[in-house]
Amino acid sequence: MYHQGDCYIAVAGVPDPREDHAVVMALFADECRRQAQHTFHELSIKLDPSVTELSMRFGLHSGSITAGVLRGEKSRFELFGDTINTASRMESTCKPGKIQISEETAGYLCRVGLDSWLQPRMDIVHVKGKGFVKTYWLEIGTSVKFESDNKHQQVNIATASEDRQMSFVHELYPPSDI
Helix, strand or coil, rough: CCCCCCCCCCCCCCCCEEEEHHHHHHHHHHHHHHHHHHHHHHHHHHHCCCHHHHHCCEEEECCCCCEEEECCCCCCECCCCCCCHHHHHHHHEEEEEEEEEEEHHHHHHHHCCCHHHHHCCCEEEECCCCCCCCEEEECCCCEEEEECCCCCCEEEEEEECCEEEEEEEECCCHHCCC
């Protein structure tokens, strides 16, 4: 039996825009995918081999959004706009276990020299409200190294095709700080 599960949204650059948002989200999605695959494998050993039938899909898109706190019985932080809808479509048209990204996000990654992370999707995807669009699979590989302490995460990116290294520090905020 197939059941479509929950969808979660993560963003980079809210409330302050980040030039490296595409890199941060690509690394985050890749790490989530790897951890999910590892967890499904471990659970299949401990519980039942059919656990390996579980999967996750990821969709990334870059653009502006509207965000704010909605008040009412249960106050909540909400994200709105075409960027959110397009990211959702990237996820919903994705294949299980893959990370699909839009041309906009691919463009950001190319501009910082990370085009080796991109694998063009061979088929053209029909996206509700957008028509047929070109998308890419995100395939980072094993060239990324993480060094972290309690509050900061240093990400060193060494691409196999280039001699240069990129580095940036990403602030991690525990749930109590948000």
